[in-house]
Amino acid sequence: MDKKLYGLMAEFDSATELVDAARATRDAGYRKTDAFSPFPIHDIDEALGIKRSILPVLVFFGGITGLLLGISLQVFVHYIDYPLNIGGRPYLSWISFVPPAYELTILLAGFTAVFGMLFLNGLPRPYHPVFNVPRFALATREKFFLLIESADEIYDYDDTKGFLEGLKPQEVFDVEE
């Protein structure tokens, strides 16, 4: 125990075991936890106490920004900066401004959805302590992992390790910093 540990990690064989273990971990009072799985599991959100992300709100405002940008760009070009009589139409022929504004709404909403998701997830992040566990390579294939960080308030190496072992995992690993 010379090296400082990032946390402890338990390996499970199935999604059901992972969700049960996550629920038990939360009931035991652990808060700085995370679960890793090869596909999204819906029950895990509730088991780990993950709050609903703010992402949809961001995307909404991203879309609104795109809409306003689209309208103001076209109004500026055709009404303020360079009014040009085209087929006798009014300078503010807003109906013909709809398609570009519509597309820009979608474009900016899409950018917010993707880059917002990556930003909130803290990606790209090529290095992370969990990658130090060799078995963790299976998290993207078929195995399920539960992590308790050493930063957790009630974390204690021996107690936590005992607790994780009590959850009947395949194995418990030390995650090096």
Place this chain on the structure above:
Amino acid sequence: MAKDLKQIHEKIYPPMVEGEHTLATVSDKIGDVTLKKKTPWHWFVGFGISFMVAQLLLFSVVTLLAKGIGIWGNNQPVGWAFDIINFVWWIGIGHAGTLISAILLLLNQKWRTSINRFAEAMTLFAVACAAMFPLLHTGRPWLAAYWLFPYPNTMGIWPQFRSPLIWDVFAVSTYATISLLFWYVGLIPDLATLRDRAKNKVFKFFYAALSWGWRGSARHWHRYEIAYLLLAGISTPLVLSVHSIVSFDFSVSQVPGWHATIFPPYFVAGAIFAGFAMVLILCIPLRVWYNMKDFITDTHLVYMGKVMLATGLIVVYGYAMEAYFGWYSSSQYEVFMVKNRIWEGPYWWSYWLLIICNGLSIQLLWFKRFRESPFWLFMISIVVSIGMWLERFVIIVTSLNRDFLPSSWAMYSPTMFDWSMFVGTIGFFFTLLYLFVRFLPVISIFEVRTLLPEANVHGHQQDFEENVLEVEYTYERTDPPNKEDAES
């Protein structure tokens, strides 16, 4: 009793993954296509041919830039010809990819899962081919930046936002960008799978760099799923708008045969029709060559055949309405256009070929025998692809070659360069597809995992089969139980 119910259930919801598969075998089977050392010989043959054909594109583009668009057959009055025909054709093909990835996701259609990845790739490559045509039709694409995009330039001029051509620029560039993002977001978890499985150092680095350190954390998955759903939500109106705007290029003008309100829905249906034909053309050989029949099952092909039939019938309705509008308008130019297009004009044969390809050939899909035979589906898809190309030829050339003034009538015929550029883009498209199949997972691995029984938490699947199913069917409900509700 329970067994009968299970059979009924399987009839309504055929399994989307066949054979005995687990989380591990799914990952290995799809991942091995790219990671296995030996690339099959047919890949080299196919890639080689595609790459050679793609050289035609290079040759045509270089000649075009050196000599100008005079090397094409475009003339007055047929100022738009192969360039816009091919543009609309390619863009239309792309639409099926977005339909599969976005609209079918929102409609909770599980069969989209194993075909969405390469359908999206198809979209991207088709849009790349499409974008080349209008850009090269400008003759000087390097100047197109200020013609097309609103940036403050030293000349103080702006694009004309009241023009459908500028709407098209916005629609197509947004479409390309969002399709790329959607595709890439879907790839991230699978790239992480490949990263963790790759033995080769170069490949490992390549996948590690592309997967951005994805580690499958529950918090990440939570936001990921929200982002994916939102992208599907915004792609749906996007894909419908793109081909509507493409149709505005025609319908906003005054040309008889173009100026019709039916154009947007009719174009969108045609796009999906053509796109599903292309998806079938690609996935029927793919599932055989790469032994993916467990994931792209016969059920998938049947479903795609049905979508093709439905959208094809909408398109045929569009043809009928076009002729009806022309007659009902009682405008002499519109009436003349209909006659000119269908029997009096010099291009009458193209109209009837179109009806045979798009109208008659799909009628075979009413019959189980044809719908369930990959061979016939493949043949019908090829015929439909030709038919959809002819549709644009008919709309564009027959409308333009005899317009308002008989003194300006002229015939159009494509030159060698029109053909070489078109064929070149087909080579380019297949070159990109071959590279995609070689280096990226062709089927979404993590989404296929969610189709497996192992993905169900707390044995909900068993509960469902034993209890819910029985209750639902005992009471003879007409609507089948929603599988999703029972699981979550």
